[in-house]
Amino acid sequence: MTNHWEKHKYIAKTLKGLEEPLKAELAEIGIGKCRVTNRAIEFHATKEQLYKANYLFRNAINILKPLYQFTAINEQELYDRVKEFEWENIFGLEKTFAISHSVNSDIFTHSQYISLKTKDAIVDRFRDKFNSRPSVDPKQPDVKFNLFIRGEKCSILLDTSGDALFKRGYRIETNQAPLNEVMAAGLISLSGWDKNSTLVDPMCGSGTICIEAGMMLCNIPAGYYRTDFGFFNMEDFDLDLWKKVRNEAKDKIDLRKGITIYGSDLAMKSIRISQKNLDNVPDLKRIIRFKGQDVLDMSAPDEKGTMIINPPYGERIYKDEVAILYQRLGEHLEEEFKGYTLGILSSNKEALDLIHLDKQRKVDLMNGSIECDYRIYTV
Numbered sequence: 001m002t003n004h005w006e007k008h009k010y011i012a013k014t015l016k017g018l019e020e021p022l023k024a025e026l027a028e029i030g031i032g033k034c035r036v037t038n039r040a041i042e043f044h045a046t047k048e049q050l051y052k053a054n055y056l057f058r059n060a061i062n063i064l065k066p067l068y069q070f071t072a073i074n075e076q077e078l079y080d081r082v083k084e085f086e087w088e089n090i091f092g093l094e095k096t097f098a099i100s101h102s103v104n105s106d107i108f109t110h111s112q113y114i115s116l117k118t119k120d121a122i123v124d125r126f127r128d129k130f131n132s133r134p135s136v137d138p139k140q141p142d143v144k145f146n147l148f149i150r151g152e153k154c155s156i157l158l159d160t161s162g163d164a165l166f167k168r169g170y171r172i173e174t175n176q177a178p179l180n181e182v183m184a185a186g187l188i189s190l191s192g193w194d195k196n197s198t199l200v201d202p203m204c205g206s207g208t209i210c211i212e213a214g215m216m217l218c219n220i221p222a223g224y225y226r227t228d229f230g231f232f233n234m235e236d237f238d239l240d241l242w243k244k245v246r247n248e249a250k251d252k253i254d255l256r257k258g259i260t261i262y263g264s265d266l267a268m269k270s271i272r273i274s275q276k277n278l279d280n281v282p283d284l285k286r287i288i289r290f291k292g293q294d295v296l297d298m299s300a301p302d303e304k305g306t307m308i309i310n311p312p313y314g315e316r317i318y319k320d321e322v323a324i325l326y327q328r329l330g331e332h333l334e335e336e337f338k339g340y341t342l343g344i345l346s347s348n349k350e351a352l353d354l355i356h357l358d359k360q361r362k363v364d365l366m367n368g369s370i371e372c373d374y375r376i377y378t379v
């Protein structure tokens, strides 16, 4: 019989700059004590809280469970130590598994080989015990492990999420430079949007910000449209507990908010793609409206609200055009969107400096590998 109140240590990974909204999500499921590190938060949670974290969190990339820590000074020792661990308590023979690795060590210099050795040790443990072995599937494994080595210190972590949590299950098509869904959710949280007024993305691309905002507005769990999570494949998976978590979250969905979210884009292709993605979130069809429009022709749909923009950065090409666009954008918003909050994400700091609005704060974020400013203004 599993003890539901027993707590384990977990690490929620996030994107640079989103630690604060992730911490707030932990607090929402009753976890106040945690340790914030760079792009990650360590915390202790019950199994129920773990299921909630995977299902509800909008700002987490994945949730890892440290399983096993040891030291090893050569490959044979690593193999022996890995083989000692009771892998059969973690996953069953019928499951497939894979190991990703991050190795930084003078001792272990061939990281691929080390990863292979680790796989062999796990497989050999099963073979010795059951005369049979689980299969390795590097592409679509049921169970994912992370092997982390620094010097002689080795740890193996279990990825309780499986597919990364930004894979929400709704975004089938994308146009140029789509935002990671976790980043989109983070931008909305950092803007301080009150969910009582409208939200506008006038350069909506594939519609990510609008769809994330709609899900937040209506309390639709981030993982609502996913069909799978890593923890489903664990030996200790508790189906009844999962159903309880899912049903409680579903009961909190409220689609009658009386607020409209507006997405627009100059490119009609973007609007078609946004609309297609919205088709995969049918619950939000009455809440989100997409249309083709130049941001500079737009007028405020409501008296107050929040605008979030991820404009083209034009770092290498169209530098001058982009600078003019940002400057005009600032002027246009000042005329048409007085009282709005504006959050704008860009790596083009020179162009951002041409927006002369009242700046509230700036957060340093990474959009993929691009260093960006997220500047929040009161218009």
Ligand SMILES: C[S@@+](CC[C@H](N)C(=O)[O-])C[C@H]1O[C@@H](n2cnc3c(N)ncnc32)[C@H](O)[C@@H]1O
Pocket (backbone or CB within 6 Å): 175, 176, 177, 178, 179, 180, 202, 203, 204, 205, 206, 207, 208, 209, 264, 265, 266, 267, 270, 293, 294, 295, 296, 310, 311, 312, 313, 325
């Ligand atoms: C970086 S993409 C936005 C990506 C989007 N956040 C997503 O997740 O898919 C920038 C978008 O700005 C649009 N755009 C550029 N100039 C515009 C303008 N003047 N008015 C409206 N949209 C514009 C482009 O068509 C492009 O879709």
